[in-house]
Amino acid sequence: MAGTIAIKNGHVFDPLNEIKGDRMDIYIRNGKVVTELSAAELKDAKEIDASGKTVMPGGVDSHSHVAGAKVNVGRMMRPEDHYKFYQKKTPLTHSGCGYSVPSVYLGGYEYSKMGYTTVFEAAVPPMEARHTHEEMRSTPMIDMGGYLVLGNNWFLMRYLKEGDIEKAAAYIAWMMRTHKTYGIKCVNPAGVENWGWGENVNSLDQANIHFEVTPEDIIKGLTELNEMLGFSMPLHLHANNLGHPGCWEITRDSLKIPKSIKAKPKDPNVEWAETKVNPKRHESVYLTHCQFNAFGGTSWRDFESGVKGITDYVNSHEHVVMDSGCVPFGDATVMTGDGPAIHDLYVLTGNKWSNTDVECECGSGVLPFTYLKSNPVHSVQWAMGLEVLLYVKDAWKSIMTTDSPNGGPFIKYPQVIAWLMSNKARQDTLNECHKWANDRAGLASETREMTLNEIAIVTRANAARTIGLSHSKGSLGIGADGDVAIYDINPAKLEVSDYESIIRAFENAAYTVKGGEVVCQKGEIVAIPEKKTYYTDITVNAEEEKKMIDDVKNWFKYYTIGFSNYPTPEKYLANPTPIKIDAEV
Numbered sequence: 001m002a003g004t005i006a007i008k009n010g011h012v013f014d015p016l017n018e019i020k021g022d023r024m025d026i027y028i029r030n031g032k033v034v035t036e037l038s039a040a041e042l043k044d045a046k047e048i049d050a051s052g053k054t055v056m057p058g059g060v061d062s063h064s065h066v067a068g069a070k071v072n073v074g075r076m077m078r079p080e081d082h083y084k085f086y087q088k089k090t091p092l093t094h095s096g097c098g099y100s101v102p103s104v105y106l107g108g109y110e111y112s113k114m115g116y117t118t119v120f121e122a123a124v125p126p127m128e129a130r131h132t133h134e135e136m137r138s139t140p141m142i143d144m145g146g147y148l149v150l151g152n153n154w155f156l157m158r159y160l161k162e163g164d165i166e167k168a169a170a171y172i173a174w175m176m177r178t179h180k181t182y183g184i185k186c187v188n189p190a191g192v193e194n195w196g197w198g199e200n201v202n203s204l205d206q207a208n209i210h211f212e213v214t215p216e217d218i219i220k221g222l223t224e225l226n227e228m229l230g231f232s233m234p235l236h237l238h239a240n241n242l243g244h245p246g247c248w249e250i251t252r253d254s255l256k257i258p259k260s261i262k263a264k265p266k267d268p269n270v271e272w273a274e275t276k277v278n279p280k281r282h283e284s285v286y287l288t289h290c291q292f293n294a295f296g297g298t299s300w301r302d303f304e305s306g307v308k309g310i311t312d313y314v315n316s317h318e319h320v321v322m323d324s325g326c327v328p329f330g331d332a333t334v335m336t337g338d339g340p341a342i343h344d345l346y347v348l349t350g351n352k353w354s355n356t357d358v359e360c361e362c363g364s365g366v367l368p369f370t371y372l373k374s375n376p377v378h379s380v381q382w383a384m385g386l387e388v389l390l391y392v393k394d395a396w397k398s399i400m401t402t403d404s405p406n407g408g409p410f411i412k413y414p415q416v417i418a419w420l421m422s423n424k425a426r427q428d429t430l431n432e433c434h435k436w437a438n439d440r441a442g443l444a445s446e447t448r449e450m451t452l453n454e455i456a457i458v459t460r461a462n463a464a465r466t467i468g469l470s471h472s473k474g475s476l477g478i479g480a481d482g483d484v485a486i487y488d489i490n491p492a493k494l495e496v497s498d499y500e501s502i503i504r505a506f507e508n509a510a511y512t513v514k515g516g517e518v519v520c521q522k523g524e525i526v527a528i529p530e531k532k533t534y535y536t537d538i539t540v541n542a543e544e545e546k547k548m549i550d551d552v553k554n555w556f557k558y559y560t561i562g563f564s565n566y567p568t569p570e571k572y573l574a575n576p577t578p579i580k581i582d583a584e585v
C-alpha cells in the first residue's frame, strides 16, 4: 500500500509529544502517522528495522534562500560555485550543480539526504513571486512555502503613515493570496527604501525619505497587523543595521517594540495532529539570523560578540523566538533583501556584487563570500552563531539555521549539529581559529552540549511550531504527515567526543521517509515524492477589501507592469495547499 510503512524499534525523538529517545514503533498509513496497522496492512507495508538508530520527524527549515530571483542571481554570477559541487543525472534524478547556491533539483536532493522534508524560502519579493514559485515547483523532495517581503512596501508604508490599519490589513491579506505566500517578512524596515536614495537608517526613530515612517512604526505596525489577521507564524524580522559593529543594541531594542502585542494565531482550516506540547506559537516576533544582528564593539578594530545582550533579553521574555544564522566556515553567497548591508560588504571586500531595486516594493543584494578560520572577524562570527543557540536556555526559543547560503550552505547543518552536541568539536575548531574567537566571544568557556532531543527541537519541532505547521510537520503524533528521518546514531552508545560520527550520520540519513514513502536511503535518492506548497489565504471584510483594491489599482500607475499581470495563479504552485484563516471573526 503506497505511503504505508512500519518503522520498528527505533529510539524516537518527538519533542512535540515529549518523547525523548524511547524505543518504539512508528506506523504510517496513506501518508499519515497512525496508532497501528492491521495484520493485513502490516503484511503489505514496508518495514524498516530501526533498532540502534535515532528516529525523528522530518527536518523543517524555517529560513533558507533556495528559490527566486536573487537566488538565481547568485547562481548566474558564480560559475566557480558550479564546478566544485555537481551531480550526474541518474535514471531517477536530474543532474545539478552549485555548492553554496545549488540548482533547484540539487537543492531538493541535498535537503532530503539530510532527512529534511520541509523548507521555507525566506524572502519573496511580490513582483518576483511567479519566478519564486516556478523554482519552488521545480525543487523536488520537499514541501515548501515562502515569506512575502513587506517591510519597505510603498503602498503599505503609506497606509501605516496614514494610520489606516483596516485597509493595511486588507492589503496584506490580499497580497498573501495574490502571491500565494505564507507569512510577513520585514527586512531592514525603512532602511531598504532609503537605499533607493543611497542611504540607510541608523536608528529606530529615524524617519525615512518621502514616506516619513520609522523602523519602529513599521515593526509595530506589521506586528499588530500580523496578529489582527491571525497569521499562523509571527512577524519574521530581519532587524536594522545588520552586519555593523554594535548592531546588537538596535536588535534588542527592536525586540522590545512588539513586547506588549499578544500573539493571536487564529485557527486555520487544518486537522491537528496529536501533540502533548501546545502546538501553537505564543511569540509575536521571530527574529531571523540573530548572529548577523548581534555584532558587538564600535568598529572592526574592537569588534566582538554581542550575542549575550540579545540572548539575555530572549531568556527573560516570552514573545521572541529566533533562528541562529550560524557560520560553518568556507564558501558562502550572501544574499538578502537588505541592499545597503550587501553594499557595505562590497566596499569591505571588493568582491563581485549585484544590487537590485524591486520597483515600489523592496530590493536585494548578492555577493560571493568566504569565511576563513584565519580571519579575526569570521572566527568570532563562527563562535557567535553557536552562542545564539547555546546561550538560549530553552531550546523552544531557538531554531538552527545558517541563513543558507549567507552564513554557509545548508549542507553544513551536520557540522553545526556536531558543534552544538560536542564541546570537543568546538574546542578542536577553536584551536584552528584566529585568537579573536577565544578573546572576543564567550564560546570557549561554554560547556553546554545539546542532547539529541534538543537537536530535534531546533531542527524540526520548533521550526514547525514557530511557523504554525505543527498541525502536520515537526511531530510524529497521530495524524501528522508521515515525514520521518532515521539516523545511524545509537543514543545508548553515543560518544559525543567522536563528533565525526555525528556529522556522518546527519549528512546522510539512513532513511528519509516522506509521506510514508522511503525517498532517500544512505545518501541515495530512491523515490521522488509528491510535494506541497503552502500559502495563507485570509478572508477579511469584503467591503474593506474592495475599497483597498480601488486604491491599489490607482497605485499601479507607479508600476511598470499591469495590474492583471501582478498575481501568481495557482498553476505556478506544486499541489497548492492554502492555509485558510478567517480574520473577520
Ligand SMILES: [Zn+2]
Pocket (backbone or CB within 6 Å): 063, 064, 065, 122, 288, 289, 336, 403, 406
Ligand atoms: Zn535570510
